[in-house]
Amino acid sequence: MNSLNKDFFAKQKNISWFNQELIEKQTISVIGVGGIGTNIAFQLARLGVQKIILVDNDNIEPSNLNRQSLFSKDQIGKKKTDVAKDTINKIHNLNSEIIAYDIDIFQNWKDTIDIVRKSNFVLNGLDLPEIKRSLISIVCLNLKKPMIYAGTDPFSGFSGMILYQSSKNNExxxxxxxGVLVDVESDLLIQYSPKKITQYDTIEWKILDKKYVEPIQNSSTTIVTALFASTLAVTGFIKVILGQKFPHRIIFDLYNMEIEKFFLNQRSDCRICIEFQ
Ligand SMILES: [Zn+2]
Structure with missing residues (x-):
C-alpha cells in the first residue's frame, strides 16, 4: 500500500470548507451511548476525530437493537460502553483513540466533570428524565465547552430535536x-448550585419524586430517526469547531419531510444564564 492509499480522509479533504487537521485535534465526549450516542460515535471515528470518550453504564437490551448500531444480538446483556468501544475499533476506527467509561454520571460526578473538562466538545445523547441532560448542559456552561444535545421524540417515532448550546455566556x-424549569430541576438546583456544579463529588438525584424519573411507557423510535438526529448533531460539531453558524434548535419531522431551524436569543429571565453572567 503506498502512502496515497493510506489517506483515509482524502475524500473529505476535498470539501472546500472542511478542515481535517482541526477535526484530528478534537477530543469529544459522547455522553449516553444509546440510539443517539452509538450513531454519533462511529461517525466521529470515520471522520478521524482524535479522541472519542464514551460514557454510559447501561447493559444492552433486546429493544435497543433496532437503532443502536454498534450492538448485535449475541451481545445482549453486555456493557454498552465495552461493546461500543470494541465494535468501533474492529469496524469503524481509522485513526482515533476510543476511551470508554462505564460509570453512572451522577454517582461518579467527579469523573463526569473530569471527562467534560478534558473534552473540546460534548455530544449529549442522554435519554429522559430531562434533568440528566440539563445538568450536563450546566456543567458545559460552567467549563465553557460547546454542547449539542440530540434526541428523538418518544411519542412520534419519526421526529426529533437538536439543541446547540455554545460556550459563550451571551447565547x-x-x-x-x-422553556420553563420544571419543579424537579428547581429543587435540585437549590440543592446543587449551578455555579458550583463542578465542585461536587456526587449528585443524589434519585431521591427525587418518582414521577420525574420514570421512563415513558411504549416510547417509539427507529434507526432512521436516531441516525438522522445523530448526523445533524455531528454536522453541528463540525460546523461549530470550524467557527461556522449552526442553529440553536433544529426540529425535524421525517414522516412529513419537514425540518425547521431556529437561531434564538438568550431568555432574559433564564435563571441559569443570569447566574453565569
Ligand atoms: Zn439560559
Missing amino acids: PCYECMQ
Whole structure:
C-alpha cells in the first residue's frame, strides 16, 4: 500500500470548507451511548476525530437493537460502553483513540466533570428524565465547552430535536431553549448550585419524586430517526469547531419531510444564564 492509499480522509479533504487537521485535534465526549450516542460515535471515528470518550453504564437490551448500531444480538446483556468501544475499533476506527467509561454520571460526578473538562466538545445523547441532560448542559456552561444535545421524540417515532448550546455566556443555554424549569430541576438546583456544579463529588438525584424519573411507557423510535438526529448533531460539531453558524434548535419531522431551524436569543429571565453572567 503506498502512502496515497493510506489517506483515509482524502475524500473529505476535498470539501472546500472542511478542515481535517482541526477535526484530528478534537477530543469529544459522547455522553449516553444509546440510539443517539452509538450513531454519533462511529461517525466521529470515520471522520478521524482524535479522541472519542464514551460514557454510559447501561447493559444492552433486546429493544435497543433496532437503532443502536454498534450492538448485535449475541451481545445482549453486555456493557454498552465495552461493546461500543470494541465494535468501533474492529469496524469503524481509522485513526482515533476510543476511551470508554462505564460509570453512572451522577454517582461518579467527579469523573463526569473530569471527562467534560478534558473534552473540546460534548455530544449529549442522554435519554429522559430531562434533568440528566440539563445538568450536563450546566456543567458545559460552567467549563465553557460547546454542547449539542440530540434526541428523538418518544411519542412520534419519526421526529426529533437538536439543541446547540455554545460556550459563550451571551447565547441561549439549554434551559433557555427548553422553556420553563420544571419543579424537579428547581429543587435540585437549590440543592446543587449551578455555579458550583463542578465542585461536587456526587449528585443524589434519585431521591427525587418518582414521577420525574420514570421512563415513558411504549416510547417509539427507529434507526432512521436516531441516525438522522445523530448526523445533524455531528454536522453541528463540525460546523461549530470550524467557527461556522449552526442553529440553536433544529426540529425535524421525517414522516412529513419537514425540518425547521431556529437561531434564538438568550431568555432574559433564564435563571441559569443570569447566574453565569
Ligand atoms: Zn439560559
